[in-house]
Amino acid sequence: xxxxxxxxxxxxxxxxxxxxxxxxxxxxxxxxxxxxxxxxxxxxxxxxxxxxxxxxxxxxxxxxxxxxxxxxxxxxxxxxxxxxxxxxxxxxxxxxxxxxxxxxxxxxxxxxxxxxxxxxxxxxxxxxxxxxxxxxxxxxxxxxxxxxxxxxxxxxxxxxxxxxxxxxxxxxxxxxxxxxxxxxxxxxxxxxxxx
Amino acid sequence: xxxxxxxxxxxxxxxxxxxxxxxxxxxxxxxxxxxxxxxxxxxxxxxxxxxxxxxxxxxxxxxxxxxxxxxxxxxxxxxxxxxxxxxxxxxxxxxxxxxxxxxxxxxxxxxxxxxxxxxxxxxxxxxxxxxxxxxxxxxxxxxxxxxxxxxxxxxxxxxxxxxxxxxxxxxxxxxxxxxxxxxxxxxxxxxxxxx
DNA sequence: TCACGCATGTAACAGGTTACATGATTGT
DNA sequence: ACAATCATGTAACCTGTTACATGCGTGA
Numbered sequence: 001x002x003x004x005x006x007x008x009x010x011x012x013x014x015x016x017x018x019x020x021x022x023x024x025x026x027x028x029x030x031x032x033x034x035x036x037x038x039x040x041x042x043x044x045x046x047x048x049x050x051x052x053x054x055x056x057x058x059x060x061x062x063x064x065x066x067x068x069x070x071x072x073x074x075x076x077x078x079x080x081x082x083x084x085x086x087x088x089x090x091x092x093x094x095x096x097x098x099x100x101x102x103x104x105x106x107x108x109x110x111x112x113x114x115x116x117x118x119x120x121x122x123x124x125x126x127x128x129x130x131x132x133x134x135x136x137x138x139x140x141x142x143x144x145x146x147x148x149x150x151x152x153x154x155x156x157x158x159x160x161x162x163x164x165x166x167x168x169x170x171x172x173x174x175x176x177x178x179x180x181x182x183x184x185x186x187x188x189x190x191x192x193x194x195x
Numbered sequence: 196x197x198x199x200x201x202x203x204x205x206x207x208x209x210x211x212x213x214x215x216x217x218x219x220x221x222x223x224x225x226x227x228x229x230x231x232x233x234x235x236x237x238x239x240x241x242x243x244x245x246x247x248x249x250x251x252x253x254x255x256x257x258x259x260x261x262x263x264x265x266x267x268x269x270x271x272x273x274x275x276x277x278x279x280x281x282x283x284x285x286x287x288x289x290x291x292x293x294x295x296x297x298x299x300x301x302x303x304x305x306x307x308x309x310x311x312x313x314x315x316x317x318x319x320x321x322x323x324x325x326x327x328x329x330x331x332x333x334x335x336x337x338x339x340x341x342x343x344x345x346x347x348x349x350x351x352x353x354x355x356x357x358x359x360x361x362x363x364x365x366x367x368x369x370x371x372x373x374x375x376x377x378x379x380x381x382x383x384x385x386x387x388x389x390x
Numbered sequence: 391t392c393a394c395g396c397a398t399g400t401a402a403c404a405g406g407t408t409a410c411a412t413g414a415t416t417g418t
Numbered sequence: 419a420c421a422a423t424c425a426t427g428t429a430a431c432c433t434g435t436t437a438c439a440t441g442c443g444t445g446a
Contacts, residue, residue: 002290003405009297019425033293034286039406041427053427064414076300085303086309087290089316091229091365095197095282098228101356102204104349105271106278114281121284154299160377161296164370168287171366175359182355198433214397226406234434259397259442 003043006033008071008079011053013154017066018044028158031129031165044069052078100179112183120174126169133162198238201228203266203274206248208349212261213239223353226360228322239264247273295374307378314371321364328357 010016010024019047021044022037024030047053052075056068071079103111136151136159151159205211205219216239217232219225230341242248247270251263266274291313298306331354346354 001250002288002293005290005297009293009300012297012300017425018427030286032289034272034288037409037425038408038427039225045427052417060424063423066425079297080242080301083294083297084305084309086312087202087294089313089320090288090290091225092227093197093229093285094227094359095200095285097356097359098197098201099203099278099282101227101349102200102207102274102278102354103196103352105204105207106275110279114279117281119285125284154296157296158300161292164292164295165375167366167370167373171362175362177356179355180361182351212397213399231435232397233399233436240399255396257443258395262396 003033003035003039004047005079005082006035007043008049008052008075008082011069011071012076012079015068015070017058017068019066021069028132028162031125031168032161047075050074050078064087074195096176112180115176115180119173119180122169122172122176126166126173129162129166129169133159133166137164198228198230198234200274200277201230202235202238202242203247203270203277206264206266207271207274210263210265212263214261214281216264223357224275225325226320227356241365242270245269245273275314291371303378307375310371310375314368314375317364317367317371321361321368324357324361324364328354328361 006029007021010021010029016024018037018041021040025035025040037163039142044053048055048069052072053165054070054072056070057065058068059065096115099111099114202216205216205224210217211288213232213236216235217230220228220235239248243250243264247267247269249265251265252259252260253263291310294306331350338349358388
């Protein structure tokens with residue numbers, strides 16, 4: 001439903017090959033839209049069939065040829081149309097939440113241990129994003145508006161989405177910390193036989 | 196991959212029929228795991244085949260019969276096993292983020308209007324969750340720990356997950372507000388022909 | 391009689407995941 | 419010779435979504 005559009009946005013920012021796009025989806029794009037290379041190749045093919053992308057085969061020295069994809073006018077129109085449609089509230093699906101809610105029907109200590117790992121992962125990600133944000137040349141701690149006055153257009157949007165990624169990590173850290181705190185100040189007897 | 200487990204948790208809390216579960220997934224469960232009735236019926240059937248649920252047909256007066264599902268011992272074991280496995284970082288997929296990032300390749304004003312609607316929806320949800328949280332009998336503004344001392348076990352978990360739902364709505368509201376602010380204090384000339 | 395709510399499903403499809411496959415070049 | 423990286427894909431499968439289908443009972 002929407003990898004199509006994510007690819008159109010990515011290729012509008014800068015044309016590229018399948019593998020280059022895969023790399024981008026592992027980095028900057030990846031923190032708000034995940035996709036594997038298999039999926040990307042498949043959808044690129046579909047978009048070419050639909051006439052929304054042009055392909056150019058580029059020969060390289062010392063490497064296999066690559067196909068560089070570029071959004072054409074039909075693609076620009078399709079993207080603009082989609083951008084103007086309304087987005088339904090995204091239904092949530094969090095495995096972590098299911099585990100939190102179900103913890104008393106299993107070994108709570110194991111669930112808590114898993115959450116602590118998760119917490120570390122999110123802290124690592126947060127730091128990574130904060131480094132990325134710092135590269136935009138403004139104080140990462142400062143709040144908008146004001147701080148981002150010197151950015152504009154697509155660059156400003158990239159920065160604002162990255163801020164969203166940072167906020168999201170902060171959300172996870174806050175939530176998990178809350179949960180862990182509540183269960184360490186409130187330890188239950190007999191973990192594991194609570195059912 | 197995990198509706199199975201969400202159903203096992205829901206049925207561990209309280210046995211119920213397909214339609215009752217559907218209602219629960221529209222309410223309390225729905226804010227962290229979404230599922231439609233078609234999916235629920237299909238998976239319930241699968242869980243019965245796998246021997247993890249028992250079914251009891253209950254006759255009702257003035258209504259069609261219903262099938263009440265209950266987690267049996269095999270189901271309890273399956274759930275406990277799953278709870279002890281580690282959860283991979285959930286890959287993110289946000290259509291809204293794609294639109295934010297792609298706004299300069301279409302009609303930015305339309306994207307901003309869509310975001311304002313979204314913002315309202317999230318505010319409504321937040322209020323709804325806050326009302327739910329208030330029903331747990333403690334000050335919704337107060338922070339853990341301490342406030343939730345009087346809750347325990349499955350009820351405490353339910354409350355903590357609900358707090359996560361509240362935090363998540365606050366995240367959305369913060370992010371979208373950020374984006375809107377940045378683009379209203381920083382309006383661009385020629386919205387629509389920016390490409 | 392008609393609409394609505396309860397209650398349970400089937401079927402077709404779209405999208406995403408996992409595993410496998412191929413071939414070239416560069417470096418050890 | 420072997421592993422690693424670049425580069426592009428296919429196939430099978432699982433999950434989730436959308437549309438459709440059925441039958442009973444209640445109240446207007």
